[in-house]
Amino acid sequence: MELAYLGLYPHSVLPILPAVVHGVSHEQYFGDEVDVYNVSAALNPSLQYQIDSNCFPDGWRAYLAKAVKERFGKPVVTMGNIRSPKVANDILERGDADFIGIGRGLIADPDWVNKAEFGEECDIRKCISCNIGCAGNRIQNNKPIRCTVNPAVIEGEEYKKLKVNKPCNVVVIGGGTAGMEAACTAAEVGCTAFLIEKADHLGGLAYEISKFPDKSRLRDFPNYLERRISKLHNLHVFLNTEATPEFIRTLNPDIIVNSTGSLPLILPIPGLKENVGKGKVQTVLGVIDNLDNYPEDCTGKKVVVIGAGAVGLDVVEFFAPRGADTTVIEMLPYIVGPALDPITKVSIVDLMNKYNVHQRPSTALQEVKPDSFVVKNPDGSIEEVEFDYGCICMGLKSNNPVLDMLQKEFADVELMNIGDSKRQRRIIDGTGEARSIVKVLKRKGFID
Numbered sequence: 001m002e003l004a005y006l007g008l009y010p011h012s013v014l015p016i017l018p019a020v021v022h023g024v025s026h027e028q029y030f031g032d033e034v035d036v037y038n039v040s041a042a043l044n045p046s047l048q049y050q051i052d053s054n055c056f057p058d059g060w061r062a063y064l065a066k067a068v069k070e071r072f073g074k075p076v077v078t079m080g081n082i083r084s085p086k087v088a089n090d091i092l093e094r095g096d097a098d099f100i101g102i103g104r105g106l107i108a109d110p111d112w113v114n115k116a117e118f119g120e121e122c123d124i125r126k127c128i129s130c131n132i133g134c135a136g137n138r139i140q141n142n143k144p145i146r147c148t149v150n151p152a153v154i155e156g157e158e159y160k161k162l163k164v165n166k167p168c169n170v171v172v173i174g175g176g177t178a179g180m181e182a183a184c185t186a187a188e189v190g191c192t193a194f195l196i197e198k199a200d201h202l203g204g205l206a207y208e209i210s211k212f213p214d215k216s217r218l219r220d221f222p223n224y225l226e227r228r229i230s231k232l233h234n235l236h237v238f239l240n241t242e243a244t245p246e247f248i249r250t251l252n253p254d255i256i257v258n259s260t261g262s263l264p265l266i267l268p269i270p271g272l273k274e275n276v277g278k279g280k281v282q283t284v285l286g287v288i289d290n291l292d293n294y295p296e297d298c299t300g301k302k303v304v305v306i307g308a309g310a311v312g313l314d315v316v317e318f319f320a321p322r323g324a325d326t327t328v329i330e331m332l333p334y335i336v337g338p339a340l341d342p343i344t345k346v347s348i349v350d351l352m353n354k355y356n357v358h359q360r361p362s363t364a365l366q367e368v369k370p371d372s373f374v375v376k377n378p379d380g381s382i383e384e385v386e387f388d389y390g391c392i393c394m395g396l397k398s399n400n401p402v403l404d405m406l407q408k409e410f411a412d413v414e415l416m417n418i419g420d421s422k423r424q425r426r427i428i429d430g431t432g433e434a435r436s437i438v439k440v441l442k443r444k445g446f447i448d
Contacts, residue, residue, distance in 0.1 A: 034072075034074060035074065035075070036074065036075045036076065036077060036098075036099070037065070037068050037069075037072070037074060037075070037076045037077065038076075038077040038101065039061075039064050039065040039068050039076050039077065039078055039097075040061070040064075040079065040080075041061055041064055041080070045346070046346070046350070047342060047343055047346045048343050048346050048347040048350065049061075051104075051131060051134075051135045051139075051343050052080050052081045052129055052343075053129065053131075053343055053344070053347040054128065054129035054130060054131070054214070054215065054217050054218070055214035055215075055217075055317075055347075056080070056081050056129075057081065058081045058082060058083055058084060058087040059078070059080060059081065059082050059087045059088070059090070059091050060080055060081060061078055061079065061080030061081075062078045062080070062091045062094075062096040062097055063096065064078070065077065065078035065096055065097040066094075066095070066096040066097070069095075069096075069097070069098070075098040075099065076097050076098055076099070077097060077098070077099040077100070077101050078091060078096065078097035078099075078100065078101065079100070079101035079102065079103065081129060082100055082101075082102055082105065083105050083124075083126045083127055083129075083217075083220075084121065084124070084126070085116035085121050085124075086121070088100045088116075104127040104129070104131075104134050105126070105127045107127070107133075107134055107145060107147050107150065107153060108125050108126060108127040108128075108147055108149050108150050109124050109125040109126070109127075109150065110156060111124075112124055122227055123224075123227060123228075124224075125149055125150060125221075125224050126149075126217075126220045126221075126224065127147075127149070128148065128149060128217050128218050128220055128221055129217055130148050130218070130341070130427070130428075131341040131342070131343040131344065132148050132341050132426060132428050133145065133146035133147040133148050133153075133428050134146075134147065135341055135342055135343050136341035136342065136343075139342050140341060140342045146428065146432075147428070148221075148426070148427050148428040148431065149221050149224070149427075149431065151181065151428075151431040151432045151434065151435040152435060159185065159188070159189065159435070159438050160188050160189070162189050162438065162447050163189055163190045163447070164189055164190040164191055164441065164446045164447055165445075165446065165447065165448055166446060167192070168186075168190075168191045168192070168254045168255065168441065168446045169191065169192050169193075169194070169251055169252050169253050169254050169255075170182075170183070170186040170187075170191045170192070170193045170194070170253070170254065170255045170256075170257065170437070171193075171194045171196065171248055171251050171253040171255070171256045171257070172186070172193065172194065172195045172196065172256075172257040172259060173196050173243040173248075173256065173257065173258050173259060173260060173402060173406075174196075174197065174204070174258065174259035174260040174261055174419075174421065175195055175196075175197030175199070175201075175202040175203070175204060175237070175239075176202075176203065176204020176205060176206065176207075176259060176261045176419060176420070176430070177203070177204060177206050177221055177222060177225065177419075177427050177430060177431060178204075178259045178261075178418050178419030178420070178427075178430030178431060178433065178434045179195060179197075179204070179257065179259035179418075179419070179434070180195065180202060180203075180222070180225040180226070180228075180229065180434075181225065181430070181431045181434035181435060182257045182259060182416075182418060182433075182434035182435075182437050183195040183229070183235055183257075184225065184228050184229060184232065184235065185434060185435055185437050185438060186235075186255075186257075186437055186441075187232040187234050187235035188232065189438060189441065189447065190234070191234070191255075191441070191446075192234050192236075193232075193234065193235040193236070194235075194236050194238065194251050194253075195229070195235065195236070195237045195238065196238045196241050196243045196247075196248075197237070197238065197239050197240075197241065198240065198241060198242055198243070199239065199240070200239050200240050201239065202222060202225070202226055202229075202237070202239075203219075203222035203225075203226075204222075204261050205261055205262065205396075205420070206218050206219070206221055206222055206427060207219065207222050208285060208288050209284075209288070209311070209314065210222075211288050211291055212288070212291070212314050212317070212318055213318070214314075214317050214318070215314060221427070243402050245405060245409040245410075248406075248409075248410070253410065253413050254413065254414065254444070254446070255413065255414045255415075255416065255437070255440060255441070255444070256406055256410055256413050256414070256415050256416070257415075257416045257417075257418060257434075257437065258400070258402065258403050258406060258415065258416065258417045258418070258421055259417075259418050259419045259421055259430070259434070260399050260400055260401060260402065260403075260421045261399050261419065261420045261421055262396040262397055262398055262399050262420035262421070262424045263285075263396065263397060263399045264283035264284060264285060264392065264393075264394075264395075264396060264397075265394050265395045265396055265397045266283075266392070266394075267394060269365055269366070269367065269368060270366070270367045270368070271367050271368035271369055272365075272368040272392065274368075275368045275369065275370055276368070276392055278370075279370055279371075280370060280371055280387065280388065280389055280390050281368060281370070281390045281391075281392065282389070282390070282391055282392070283391070283392050283393070284311040284312075284314065284315060284391065284392075284393050287315055287318070287389075287391055291318075294318075294319075294322070294389070295322070296322060297322060297323055298319060298322040298323050298324035299322075299323035299324070300323075300325075301319075301323075301324045301325065301388040301389065302324070302325045302327070302386060302387045302388050302389075303315075303319040303320075303324040303325065303326045303327070303387060303388065303389045303390075303391070304326075304327045304328075304329065304373055304385055304387040304389075304390050304391070305319075305326070305327070305328045305329065305391045305393055306329050306365050306373060306390070306391065306392050306393060306394060307328075307329075307330060307392070307393035307394040307395060308328050308329075308330035308332075308334075308335045308336070308337065308359075308361075308393075309337065309339075309393060309394075309395055310339075310340065310344075311393045311395075311396070312328060312330075312391070312393030313328070313336075313340075313344075313348050315391045315393055316328050316348070316351075316352065316357060317348065317351060319389070320351060320352070320355035320357050321351070321355060324389075325358075326355065326357045326358065327357070327358040327359075327360060327385065327387075328352075328357060328358070328359055328360065329360045329363045329365065329373070329375060329385070330359075330360070330361050330362075330363065331362070331363065331364040331365070332361060332362070333361050333362045334361050335352075335359045335361050336348060336349055360375075360377075361378075362378040363375050363376065363377055363378065364376045365394075366382065368390075368392075369384075371386060371387060371388075371390075372384045372385060372386045372387065372390075373385045373387070373390060395424065396420065396424040397424060398420055398421050398422065398423060398424055399420070399421060400417075400421050403417065403421070414440060414444055416433075416437065416440060418430060418433035418434055418436075419433060419434070
């Protein structure tokens with residue numbers, strides 16, 4: 001069987017011309033010699049259409065396969081953010097494609113097909129299309145493939161075969177993705193796990209960031225973890241609960257996991273503390289809290305974002321398509337930094353060019369006023385930049401409200417500090433550290 005791979009540029013006319021090569025026309029070759037077409041899309045400058053950006057709808061590329069199928073009358077394979085069995089079934093039932101190709105989804109959950117076959121769709125650990133451990137590691141950093149939502153790409157579920165040899169109580173403080181993963185892992189190997197969260201919901205920063213329309217797919221990971229928690233009868237969740245020493249003692253911890261996440265970084269810049277969270281000036285969390293209050297059409301509104309890290313670019317991605325006159329200011333000499341994965345890089349550059357986002361690298365914030373930022377330009381000149389919405393996205397810092405107390409009050413208890421509460425990083429780092437609780441259990445003699 002011969003498989004032809006077609007890489008098409010999205011939204012273009014099918015680029016197959018009736019030229020002749022070695023006496024055989026493209027029509028004849030494609031019509032007679034190929035058994036199945038694998039229809040993909042894009043080139044390197046538009047890589048976000050090939051290794052899909054997280055804002056693209058599930059199965060969005062199926063129309064390309066349909067066009068090839070109608071043109072040549074041969075079976076076709078389609079792929080592209082196909083993360084749920086329902087989407088796959090809809091594509092097949094419409095006749096858009098004959099086969100479904102899944103890549104990143106099987107890195108996230110190698111049991112995707114089995115779970116779909118046996119009616120366990122809600123247990124699928126869906127790819128969130130973050131492109132960090134897969135495309136970021138493999139293409140950008142030349143490292144082995146890893147996964148944000150699957151901390152054991154190589155080992156798989158082998159850890160579940162391990163069981164504690166004596167009773168062990170694990171107390172996890174903080175219900176973000178790292179804390180949820182640590183609590184689940186501990187319970188799955190037989191510990192009695194307690195997850196303490198002061199908010200009325202789980203998910204942490206991932207839950208908040210997923211409120212941005214183009215980041216909604218991120219919510220699938222906390223959803224999956226909550227489903228996993230619900231099936232573990234030896235994992236007890238306490239919401240709206242402060243992690244006081246008195247309460248923790250009632251749980252008789254053998255191991256305590258501190259996973260209290262991060263908060264927006266507020267630097268000692270004149271006027272920043274006085275104005276942030278008030279009126280026109282917000283952090284990324286303030287922007288998220290006010291998402292429903294911003295107009296759908298922001299034409300005529302000036303938006304200035306201080307900081308071009310991942311969360312700053314999330315804010316740009318929200319406002320620029322709404323027609324806002326958007327400016328992003330960054331003190332480093334580049335707007336799109338090296339820490340971003342290659343897909344996000346290409347995608348955000350394309351977006352900023354499309355919506356004429358003003359990019360001002362090597363520009364430092366000097367002062368915050370109620371409706372303007374005072375900045376220092378690369379040439380040393382001082383300028384006041386006015387805005388209707390000003391966003392402070394200068395990074396995140398570890399949030400450790402109880403760590404000192406834990407170290408003092410529970411000096412004889414094994415203490416792990418993981419995720420952003422250890423150092424502000426990415427979800428992939430937190431989930432990896434969370435799974436390492438198995439190593440701690442082995443070291444402490446709870447697992448042989």
